[in-house]
Amino acid sequence: MTEEEAKLIFDEGNEADDNQEFEKAIEHWGKIPQEHQLYYDAQWNIGIAHKDLKNLEKAIEYWTKIPREHQLYYEAQWNIGIAHKDLKNLEKTIEYWTKIPREDNSYYKAQLNIGSTYKDLEEFEKAIEYWEKIPTEHKLYYKTQLNIGVSYYNSEKFEKAIEFWTKIPREDNSYHRAQLNIGLAYDNLESFEKAIEYWMEIPRENEAYYKTQWIIALTYIQLKHIDEASKAFINSKKDIFEMLPIFKFIKISIIKKIFSQILDSKTDDFFNTTIKEDIDNKEKYKEIFIKSLYIINLLHVDSDQEKQVAHYTRKWVAEQMLFAKSPLRLSTVIGANDPKEGITLLDFLEINKGDKLQTPYQAFITCFTFNHESLNQFRLYGKEDNREATGISIIVNRDFFSDSVSLNISHANNEQSKELSIAKNDKITEEEIKKPSIQKYSLYRCIYIDPKTKKIISVGHKEIDCFYREIKNNKPQTFTESKKLIKGINDYQKEIGKKLKQVKDQLKQLNCYIRKHKTDLNESIISELLLPLRHLTKHAAFKEEQECRIFDIENLNTSDIISPKRDGETCTFNTMHIDYEADLSDYVEKVIFAPMTPELEQFEAFSKYKGYNFPCERCDHPFSMKTT
Structure with missing residues (x-):
């Protein structure tokens, strides 16, 4: 094959790739013979195309063909490491990233990610060993200080975690995250005033602000600073219906005072809209409302x-929800x-x-x-054609529901309604505060x-x-x-x-x-x-x-x-x-067919075909279908 022919085939592969015709691109690049100078570039491209097709094992197969002396070798080691991480082969990930030498531009990025991989393996000392290789002047330095702190925190070495987090300056992007974490560490050390001091550093525009205010409020309650707790609850933008968890660990007399202040702040749309025609009796309506919330909590x-x-x-509705993803x-x-x-x-x-x-x-x-x-x-x-005992009982586990007690009232008026309710007596983690959650x-x-x-x-x-x-x-x-x-x-x-x-x-x-x-x-x-x-x-x-x-x-x-x-x-x-x-x-644990519901075997077989394998059984209660 001449150089012109090889270049033409290579370019045809690039054109197909640009059009997202990945199989066609692979076909073109695969024609370039090993003795040609474009061969390893083609192997690199074929690996990228297989990655785009989610064929990670095939991508690895082609990237491993690139020899050490080729300019793409270390980039290939990096990509192979990422592919193994996506495949949950974390030890293999580390194996490939450790091949990247200090003189390569991606060396420090590799050290950061090797450390993160060891953290995922809960080998915190090894994680710290790699993060500490990143020098002070490097742009990744403060990110590694944050990570080292997290590893010490996860090992319950809270003072050491604080030591590393306090190195992060205000102008760094990680600063507010560090302040949040320092507060969490002090909270675990039961230095609650210090925890609040650092949490107060989180500005309103930060994504963790509202949840942090919620935790500040719970901490103030622990310190018996009720007025400050009320202010923080109001700042958290939580609907009063989302605050029911506090009934479990705070005296009802204190709750009434807090709820009363929140209702006076008019942040609760439901209550204030409802009583607006008789505002003179607001205190009495408050009492009725709060008593009803306490019963709901029970x-x-x-x-x-x-x-x-x-x-x-x-049965038809069950099939739509379980097999067709209908909510x-x-x-x-x-x-x-x-x-x-x-x-x-x-x-x-x-x-x-x-x-x-x-x-x-x-x-x-x-x-x-x-x-x-x-x-x-x-x-x-669940009756089909109005015939009795022709429906289905879907047994679900409690993980399908929120494990926190709260009510869902008028989401549109509360932009923070999707936030998780975190009880103060639970172990608080940064992930709980920051992570987006399914409602x-x-x-x-x-x-x-x-x-x-x-x-x-x-x-x-x-x-x-x-x-x-x-x-x-x-x-x-x-x-x-x-x-x-x-x-x-x-x-x-x-x-x-x-x-x-x-x-x-x-x-x-x-x-x-x-x-x-x-x-x-x-x-x-x-x-x-x-x-x-x-x-x-x-x-x-x-x-x-x-x-x-x-x-x-x-x-x-x-x-x-x-x-x-x-x-x-x-x-x-x-x-x-x-x-x-x-x-x-x-969240399905079992599916029970009513005595007269048809096609249990077909339902069970289709469940296996879809990869669910729901246990299915027939209700054995005696039932006789009436005939006319």
Whole structure:
């Protein structure tokens, strides 16, 4: 092959590559013979094309052909290292990057990344060894000081971490991140005033500002500086509904003071919009609102015995969610099977809903249950062509939901609503403060009330027969294991009994307060303030459903997460919904077919084909289809 022919073929490969015709480019470059001077350039290009095609093993194969004496050799070692890192072959990554010599331009970049790779392997001393090779005058120096500090922090050597982070000057891009980290280190050392001092360095325009203010607020509470805590909570831009975690570790009297100041700041749109027609009684409405939030906090599903819940739906809908990535939907409460949806609590409190208050808020819910294969719910839900027991129960684990207690209210008015709620008694990490998160909703159990007798009957929970089925499926091997399982059941029943008593006591207090001040207050405003709690309260006639829910309350005037969009042709009130961000298929533990649901084997086979391998089984409860 002549030099002109080789150059022509090489250029044809480049042209195909520019047009993103990578297979065609590879074909052209592959024709250049080894004895030609363009051969190794072609091998380099073929490796790049395979990388673009996500064929990383093939890319490595071609880059390794480039000999040490070629000018592209060290670039090839760098690329091979990156490819191995993407393939999770971290030891191989290190092997190739250590081939890069000090005289090469990419040497210090390689040292930085070798250190980071050792950090990923949790070999922190080796990571530090490589980072310390970067000299003071190098542009990567301060980044390595940040990384060395992180490694010492992860090794719980907090004083050493602070030593390295304090080397980073204000003019460096890493400065504010270092201040955040120093605060975290002092927090772990229980030097809380020093932690706050460094966190205060984070400016409002920094991406970590709002979450840092949240942690400052929690730290001030720990120091019993309540007014400063309130200011920091307000600065965090968190909706008051996102602050429910503090009920778990702060006295209710202190919470009332903090919440009162936040509500006075008018940062909470829901409360202030709702009471605007009766502002003179703001303090009384505050009391009602805060009491309702405390009850909601008690309903958060967080028991170790409630690790899975079920969602009943039609088989076709299940297939769309699990195989076609169609999101789970939160729908409007209009059309719920309970005609008393949202009314039962008002009946219990003897509140006359009266004329609808002119506020823009609408509830959206999705229902789950602690009963994974209830014949009653198979008969009611997921019916195909109105035939009973033809649906599916999808069992999901609790990771599908937020593990923090919070409510989702009107995202559009709170740009920070997607931030994670971090409890002060949890270990705080920089990753928790900075990382973007998938929006997950908290799961709440329902309260079952008989308005006629004014009795609070129960709260949603896992029934005893569900435990017995689990014991049978898990087949404890020893007497000790069986005893432990039985103890777990007994402890759970006590836990639910205690929770029910707390809910009863708090609802009684709420009822007494409303009765005492009822003549002074607008009952429609009370009804609207109780909107979140109303949709966690159901008529006792539905208590067998043992329901739990996720829900969202949106401002219809401003929300940007409701589908279809308000200007769309298909947008009607009944079709409005909110898409849940987390992918349901990632959290499925099991799929249970109702007694009469067809095609279990086909569903299971397709699940394997799609790479999910969902365990599928048939509900064995007795059921006979009625014929006409």
